[in-house]
Amino acid sequence: MAFQPKTKEFTSKAGNKYTFQNVMNSKQAAIIDEGTGLGGKVINVKMMPLMLQNVVVSPQGLTMDDFDTWEELEEVTSEAITFLQTGQ
Template identity: 70%
Template sequence: MTFTPKTKEFKSTAGNEYTFQNVQNSKQAEILDVGTGLQGKILNSKMMPQLLKHVVVVPNNLTMDDFDTWAELEEVTNAAFSFLRTGK
């Protein structure tokens, strides 16, 4: 089967717009491996950059420090993580 990425438009509570794109299963596994600690706990400092790099495609090249507040960073990366896992 040929992989065809799905996208989703997301608007944060602050009114900023983002586009998410899913990745192939092998990349998703890699993202989860990088962003998860030994006991299976999500490591924000590792997972958030992975999501911003591979899932949030518009605007591209975002970093954690590009966000004005932790709340928006968390809102966007949580939504991106949910999209990564469910495609919704």
């Protein structure tokens, strides 16, 4: 069975639109391993850029500093993590 990427459209509370796309299981495992610490706790400084680089496909090339507020950065990356793990 070949990998078929899924996408999701997401609109933040601020009204900005994003498109998420999942990754292959091997890439997901690498992302989770790199972005979490002991006990599976998310390390924001590592996980947020990984979500923006690998899961948020539109707009492309976002960095943490492209967001006007921490609230939106956290909202988008948290939603991206949920999508990556659940496909929803």
